[in-house]
Ligand SMILES: CSC[C@H]1O[C@@H](n2cnc3c(O)ncnc32)[C@H](O)[C@@H]1O
């Protein structure tokens with residue numbers, strides 16, 4: 001299948017300060033074949049891009065997709081209380097089919113708001129992989145491992161089963177990681193086992209870190225270390241590529257300990273704001289060369305999985321935290337949501353920028369909207385004025401998943417019917 005996008009504003013995200021230009025993009029199969037002005041080529045589908053902007057699909061570096069079923073069910077609680085009294089009991093009531101439909105609900109929202117790839121940590125990952133296969137998205141899937149319960153061993157076997165069954169699956173759109181949940185739910189011995197397993201099999205690790213003050217206090221009381229020191233002490237960063245979610249409560253020494261790590265940090269500002277967790281030291285990490293991408297966390301905490309909200313929140317938080325409007329400018333926030341997140345998922349050789357030879361993960365944003373005019377500075381508009389509803393077309397791996405805001409791989413009527421019934425049972429037991 002060949003797709004030719006004509007006369008579109010192009011933002012490749014390849015260089016730091018690329019100036020957007022008007023041109024054409026030719027997609028052949030799953031790859032970008034050419035980016036230039038005036039491309040003449042036969043194509044199966046020609047998209048007139050006049051009045052639109054093309055940019056790399058957004059990459060959500062930390063998600064729990066089925067938690068869309070728990071959206072709006074619990075507000076105004078602190079993280080531990082929210083998790084222990086609301087989320088975990090509801091998750092106990094979720095069947096594998098619920099997980100499938102909840103994941104699909106998140107995927108519909110992601111395609112609609114321009115996300116083309118995401119990193120997911122949850123349970124019943126086989127169902128999520130099936131949903132990825134059907135919807136056409138790109139994903140890094142992780143079975144979350146919690147070791148405070150007796151069946152931690154079974155969960156490791158589930159994690160390995162996911163890896164063996166799905167790595168490279170769905171036309172190579174699926175990759176996998178190992179997911180020890182967090183320092184507070186992973187004691188040293190099983191944590192070290194997971195780290196060794198990850199090293200032996202060259203699998204990346206996806207883990208929550210230092211999300212709350214309470215976590216820092218608990219790890220200090222148990223091990224007389226910060227959560228970051230705890231991971232270093234157990235050998236997390238010696239050889240592994242690691243995707244750390246949150247990293248809100250880091251002291252200066254912690255930030256320095258992360259310098260040079262393979263992988264990096266997924267900043268999830270909306271979830272951190274809503275749960276009252278704090279503001280991550282993003283610009284400090286960036287100054288030390290640590291890769292910082294962007295994620296939403298689950299819709300149970302973030303309320304939406306629209307990455308445009310994260311782009312804005314990330315920038316606003318750094319500006320207000322330092323009292324300096326020059327912190328985290330528009331192009332840097334967009335980089336975090338694309339090329340930097342791709343590094344966290346270990347897929348930057350394939351996606352995260354618009355480049356010849358890379359996978360065709362492209363989104364088109366409709367600029368014919370009052371809030372996107374006039375076009376003085378396209379980068380500023382896309383970072384600070386656009387929202388997920390402005391995405392007109394979403395293409396992943398050369399396949400169109402949404403065109404003119406019509407989803408092509410998901411039946412939304414059926415989806416809404418399923419999630420309405422299922423969420424009632426999960427949340428209210430009816
Ligand atoms: C065992 S699968 C993943 C597990 O993580 C829980 N979760 C969702 N959001 C957060 C968060 O912000 N911090 C910590 N844990 C979170 C989710 O409910 C699943 O149980």
Ligand SMILES: [Zn+2]
Nearest residue numbers: 208245297298
């Ligand atoms: Zn999370």
